[in-house]
Amino acid sequence: MEINPNSHQPTGSTSPTSTLGNIQRPGEYLRQIRIAQKKELEEIANVLNMPVKTLTALEQDDYKSLPEATFIKGYYRAYAKCLNADASAIIQRFDEIYANDTGLKANHALSNSPIKTMGKLSGSKSVRNRKWLKRIAILAVVALLAWLAVMAVQKWTSGQKDETDIPKINNSDVEILPMGNTVATSGDQLVLNFSRPTSVHIVDATGKVLATGRQASTLTLSGESPFQIRLDDATAVTLNLNQEQIPLSPYTVNGKAEFRLSR
DSSP states (O other): OOOOTTOOSOSOOSSOOSSOOSSOOHHHHHHHHHHHTTOOHHHHHHHHTOOHHHHHHHHTTOGGGSOOHHHHHHHHHHHHHHHTOOHHHHHHHHHHHHHHHHSSOTTOOOSSOTTGGGGSOTTHHHHHHHHHHHHHHHHHHHHHHHHHHHHHHHHHHHHHHHHHHSOOOOGGGBOOOGGGGSOOSSSEEEEEEESSOEEEEEEOTTSOEEEEEEEOSOEEEEEOSSEEEEESOGGGEEEEETTEEEOOGGGEETTEEEEEEOO
């Protein structure tokens, strides 16, 4: 049989009384019930998720080794509930003897408790960790939204800049020579198709300027070959000589083409 040195009850009996005695201490009362129920201290500690040294201090009514009175009452209630004991009577007796044992009121917080941290539940650390993880997740979401907003603004600004960079076509920039829009009845025939506006300059073998300036519509020209041709944007032009398509890539450097063309 276990012996509690702080007990004021005789230890000759192996079964506790049904109620807390007038001079019996709360911890000793719970210890006797536990022994009568043939439960080990470690078993109770596992059920309550409480350190064995805390339960030992409770059974020995060693209040100076425990945290403040509020926690002690909570421990007593949990312990009593585990043993199906009367928790209200235990708390009442604790309030009566706590001041005598410690010199403090039962609602006073001990400032020099040597095991203050014993009052914390084992899950408190995990709760704090979850709170920190939640805060970090919120910060990450805010940072992501801010980054997306910055990227959207940059994309919109870039689109606005691209629109301003597109040259506006002014009809006054296009110069079409009258002879260039008639289908030739003699000589060699040039046909130029444009996918976008660009500047051209075409002179035939006689030195006659067939077309010059910016052009965006189909040109049909006639003259004597060889032709001296300059295209500021060769990738925008399709060229045919006497109904035969002429590839421009061999004459194109940095997008521009300048070459002589003959039959």
